[in-house]
Amino acid sequence: MPERLSALDAVVTAAEGRVRPELVDAARGVLEQAGQxxxxxxxxxxxxxxxGTGSGKSSLFNALSGSALSTVGVRRPTTSDTHACVWPPADAGPLLDWLGVARRHVVPEAEADPALHGxxxxxxxxxxxxxxxxxxxxxxxxxxxxILVWVVxxxxxxxxxxxxxxxSRLRAHRAxxxxxxxxxxxxxxxxxxxxxxxxHRLLKADGLGAAPVLALSARTGAGLPELRGVxxxxxxxxxxxxxxxSADVDAVVDRLAGELAEPADGQALGTVGRKERARLREALALAAGVPVIEDAVRRASLARTVAATGWPFTRWIGRLRRDPLRRLHLEAPAGRSSLPPPSPVARAGVYGAVRGVVDAASHGLPEPWARAVASAAQSSEADLDDALDSAVTSADLPDTRRVRLWERGVRLLQLALAAVALAGVAWLCALFVVAWAQLPDPPTPDVGPLALPTVLLLGGALLGLAVAGLSRVVGRAAARRAARRVGAELxxxxxxxxxxxxLEPVKDELQRYVAAREALRRAG
Structure with a gap:
């Protein structure tokens, strides 16, 4: 019995606020009464x-006690207060105090039937x-x-x-x-x-088919020995x-079982389907601005590559643009980022995804518990925006100012090509000055049909632009990889x-339902 009561207490704890209050109160009443x-x-x-009146209840009481303790008659009402007759040796005083019975009679030890002691x-x-x-x-x-003896x-x-x-309400108490x-x-x-x-027929209809029935006469004493024997x-x-x-526990367990019915279709509890999880996470990622950050990382990474590997005479233009990643203020976890708030479409997506999780998790559950699952899923809805913003601002994002090793090598190559082009420019300028001053032409080597200074100028410039274009292609691939890494982390x-x-609040609620079902099984 203590194990059943402990299990019923576990049911009450788990089902608080999730089943009808009157059922919880009834279960608590059983636990309190059992303990006392x-x-x-x-x-x-x-x-x-x-x-009822006139059934001979008081006459039977007097016959069993051996004394005229209760008033006998057919006047309504006949018995106005509960009478108690106590057989030795137990001290039933505290028990009768708890029962609220004031009128008591103790059968003397010498007159008490030993078979009825207690x-x-x-x-x-x-x-x-x-x-x-x-x-x-x-x-x-x-x-x-x-024990209830109904006298009719x-x-x-x-x-x-x-x-x-x-x-009909005592079917659990037939024993x-x-x-x-x-x-x-x-x-x-x-x-x-x-x-x-x-x-017997009526009792069977009441659910008390196993309850015994004795026929007797309190006036003549016929059948009294059989009742005394029972x-x-x-x-x-x-x-x-x-x-x-135990019968009280059975009765309240039967009532609670209606509120804690098994889920329909044999659905497993404690999990949410992959489809619902994926939809929720994608909706939250969109609301958190993950695609925006991925794009910012991609553009920032490409801008860094262009700035490090572009043609030295034009790459300064890129420095005029502000770093798209720093524009979001993601480097300061203590404060709010500058990400735009979720759009109405993104918010609707989050709401729909949460609703999908709730519907999948609560399918087949009793209505009160389904509402509890919905409440659990929405309990932290007001904190979602801050939690998502904190999640993205605390992420380890790439440093857009750090130049990678291969970019340093390309930068040195670009400087060398720029120097070659400048050498060609300087040489051509020197030849122009000599020609303007009508001085003798200095010897100028040729490379094919072109003079060497022209080859230096055109070669340095064209090779620089080609290296910049190739580096941009490589930089785009690297930027996409960086964006994917950041996106995966976010x-x-x-x-x-x-x-x-x-998901965890929903899972906790489902596990609470499973625990209540298991405790109810043990209590029953």
Whole structure:
């Protein structure tokens, strides 16, 4: 029993806020009642005689106790307060205090039947009393005692109030429920047999088909030994309290099972499909500006290559443009970047992706738990923008100012080619000055049809431009690789944000549902 109660407590903890509050309260009530009952006189067996006016309940109570403790009559109401008769040796005082029973009678040791030692017999107010207070008292104790003995008479055993308000709700308590057909002396043996058979039929319809039925007469004493035998067996077994609490747990577990139904279609829990994960991560990457950063890295990398390997006489133009990566202010993790906010399309994509995760994860779950999954997925929605911005600003981005080794080599080559072209220019200028001054022409070597200074000028310039063009082609490929590396790093960080802010809360909620189901299975 302690294991079942511990499991039920786990169900209550997991299901808090996810099933109807009245079910959680009912489960808590069972746990509280179980804890108190197991501490109070565990060796005592509390048996309550419940019934309507005129059923002979009080007469039966007096017959069992051996004293005229309860008022007998047909006046409504007859029993106004619960009476208790206690058999030694257990001290049932604290137990009766908990039950709220003030009127008590202790059977003297010398007069007590040893077979009934430890019995606490209660005579409850009539369940059909005209006094609402009496009905509430009866209903309260019906939910607390160990064994319920329902006393009925031949005229009212089929009373709809008895079957609809009480017996049909005690189907989980059939092991601790007993029906007594009193006043059997007023019927013939055949009529008694017919009444007992009809009562069994009604009990079967109530879900209490296994509950025993005894026919007796409190007035003549016929059948009383059989009832005493049932009570003495229960007292000797000393398990009625545990069986009653077990039945209480069964009843609340049955009610909770309706709220914790297994998912439809045998869907596995605790995971979200790859398609939904990929859609979410791509939507968050778009909202975080990952494509914008990739493009900025590509352009910045290419600009650096052009600046390092371009023709020395034209590459200074590129320095007039601001670095596209630095323009985003991604180098300062402590502050906000200058990335543009997500567009309405990007935000709609994030919302749709989160909705897809929720729909896939909650498919087949009970409606309250499906709402809890949705709430978990959206719990950090307000923090997503900051989390995504922090993820991209803390990424390790390439230094656009650092010149790579091959670019340094090309730069030296370009300087050499520029020097060759300048040498050609200087030589041609010198020849122009000599010709202008009408001085004798100095010897000028020829290379084919062209003079050497012209070859130096054209060769240096054309080779410089060719090297710059080839370097730009190589730089574009390197820029694309750098953009892909940065994009992969940023997407890993965005994946972490998706896990922390959406997927993990959803997974935790699903695992909580699995834990509640498992605890419910153990409790049942």
């Amino acid at each position: 009952r197991m501490r109070l006189s565990p060796g005592s067996t509390v048996v309550a005689l419940a019934g 019995l606490v017999l209660l005579d409850l107010p009539d369940y059909d009393s005209t006094e609402a207070r009496h009905r509430r008292e009866a209903e309260r104790l019906v939910g607390m005692v160990d 008479d031949p005229q009212k055993y089929a009373d709809a109030a008895l079957h609809e308000r009480y017996l 601790v429920t007993l029906l007594v057909l009193n006043q059997a002396d007023l019927l013939t043996p055949d009529a008694v047999e017919a009444c007992v058979a009809d009562l 009570l003495s067996a229960a007292v000797a077994k000393r398990a009625a309290a545990t069986e009653r609490l 997407r890993r960080r965005v994946d972490d944000v998706a896990d922390a802010h959406v």
